[in-house]
Amino acid sequence: MRAIPDIETTRPLLEDSHLDFARAVGEFAARELAVRPAPADDEAARREARALLGLLGAGGWLQPIGREDWRACCLAREALAGASPLADAVFALQALGTLPILASGNAAMRQRWADAALAGRAMGAFAMTEKNAGSDVGALETTARRDGGDYVLDGAKRFISNAGIADFYTVFASTDRAAGSKGISCFVVPADAPGLRFVAPQVLSAPHPLGEIAFERCRVPAAHRLGEEGRGFALGLRTLDRLRSTVGAAACGMAARALGEALEHARTRRQFGKPLSEFQLVQDKLARMAGELAASRLLVMRAAWQADRGAERVTLEAAMAKSYATEAAQRIVDEAVQILGGEGVLASHPVDRLYRAVRALRIYEGATEIQRLVIAGQLLREPAR
Ligand SMILES: Cc1cc2nc3c(=O)[nH]c(=O)nc-3n(C[C@H](O)[C@H](O)[C@H](O)COP(=O)(O)OP(=O)(O)OC[C@H]3O[C@@H](n4cnc5c(N)ncnc54)[C@H](O)[C@@H]3O)c2cc1C
Numbered sequence: 001m002r003a004i005p006d007i008e009t010t011r012p013l014l015e016d017s018h019l020d021f022a023r024a025v026g027e028f029a030a031r032e033l034a035v036r037p038a039p040a041d042d043e044a045a046r047r048e049a050r051a052l053l054g055l056l057g058a059g060g061w062l063q064p065i066g067r068e069d070w071r072a073c074c075l076a077r078e079a080l081a082g083a084s085p086l087a088d089a090v091f092a093l094q095a096l097g098t099l100p101i102l103a104s105g106n107a108a109m110r111q112r113w114a115d116a117a118l119a120g121r122a123m124g125a126f127a128m129t130e131k132n133a134g135s136d137v138g139a140l141e142t143t144a145r146r147d148g149g150d151y152v153l154d155g156a157k158r159f160i161s162n163a164g165i166a167d168f169y170t171v172f173a174s175t176d177r178a179a180g181s182k183g184i185s186c187f188v189v190p191a192d193a194p195g196l197r198f199v200a201p202q203v204l205s206a207p208h209p210l211g212e213i214a215f216e217r218c219r220v221p222a223a224h225r226l227g228e229e230g231r232g233f234a235l236g237l238r239t240l241d242r243l244r245s246t247v248g249a250a251a252c253g254m255a256a257r258a259l260g261e262a263l264e265h266a267r268t269r270r271q272f273g274k275p276l277s278e279f280q281l282v283q284d285k286l287a288r289m290a291g292e293l294a295a296s297r298l299l300v301m302r303a304a305w306q307a308d309r310g311a312e313r314v315t316l317e318a319a320m321a322k323s324y325a326t327e328a329a330q331r332i333v334d335e336a337v338q339i340l341g342g343e344g345v346l347a348s349h350p351v352d353r354l355y356r357a358v359r360a361l362r363i364y365e366g367a368t369e370i371q372r373l374v375i376a377g378q379l380l381r382e383p384a385r
Contacts, residue, residue, distance in 0.1 A: 057120010
């Protein structure tokens with residue numbers, strides 16, 4: 001199987017410390033994650049996610065999130081996603097839930113939630129999406145009203161990863177509806193806060209704990225607000241800016257695993273008297289898959305490298321990395337299924353599991369269409385030559 005994560009293609013963009021980290025996380029993923037059986041249903045996936053959080057925390061694999069070492073985060077997600085898309089999702093949500101706290105939380109918040117999350121002792125969640133606010137986040141309707149020393153939240157969120165199993169939710173709510181996106185603020189809401197209710201799971205075709213939550217006069221102390229009132233939208237965008245390259249990295253991990261499975265099958269499966277790998281139509285597929293994977297890895301690492309160099313916004317690079325890598329991964333995994341033939345659609349086959357897991361990456365954290373609007377918007381802002 002091809003090395004996951006790959007350190008050859010992106011070597012010029014990596015520090016020496018990344019090479020050791022990549023090898024170590026790749027070995028961990030192969031030894032401890034790839035061997036775990038796929039959860040049979042949503043209940044089992046929820047239990048497995050909690051178990052995986054313990055493993056990731058105990059091994060120290062979540063620590064690059066706290067250091068904001070985005071290249072290491074990309075290497076981690078590539079390794080995890082290749083072995084266990086669910087472990088990758090657990091990593092992603094710890095980052096999404098924690099980053100706003102690290103960026104804007106006070107010392108008590110950081111200690112209580114961020115430190116615990118990065119040690120694997122507390123599970124995070126990121127609650128932004130609502131019924132009428134998907135791609136259009138600025139349209140969110142959940143409100144947070146100041147009441148003495150508290151805020152009182154009312155509203156509902158859906159498509160929330162870790163809903164029902166998280167220990168805390170990083171929640172986006174409006175403190176000033178008239179101000180639109182400039183009236184959005186961000187709060188840490190502990191799972192046991194009075195008035196926070198897990199409504200129901202939303203069951204995906206791939207193992208991934210997801211669901212709806214509701215805030216019914218949910219009361220949190222004012223100290224749980226992250227940053228200034230009205231700065232929540234910017235905080236959310238900064239968080240997504242940083243994490244989009246890592247979604248691309250997860251796509252690379254799934255694509256690399258699929259390519260590895262396809263290569264292995266093409267070498268060993270014989271039809272018409274010879275291995276599939278000797279048919280040029282199969283070689284054409286393999287060549288396209290490998291080329292697109294290498295291009296994805298380069299775009300992903302370019303965005304992460306820019307963020308590691310301290311760039312305040314990496315919007316363009318991250319949008320290119322996420323949209324290209326996730327779209328390419330979908331094609332690569334689909335071609336792997338095709339090369340495997342009937343075996344590729346057996347539910348027990350790793351490539352079929354990847355086929356189900358990879359699809360959501362083109363949608364969450366900003367769908368491909370939105371990323372393309374972002375890219376075109378940046379291009380068109382440049383003066384004409
Ligand atoms: C597995 C999974 C996990 C998720 N986890 C979380 C989570 O933890 N927290 C959270 O807050 N959210 C989460 N989400 C929600 C996710 O971020 C949203 O699904 C996503 O932002 C898209 O919103 P939507 O589903 O409402 O689709 P819509 O916004 O309704 O979009 C539907 C389609 O229309 C397209 N579209 C929309 N606007 C335009 C436009 N202007 N131009 C062209 N095309 C457009 C979109 O690209 C998309 O193809 C998750 C989603 C999934 C699938």
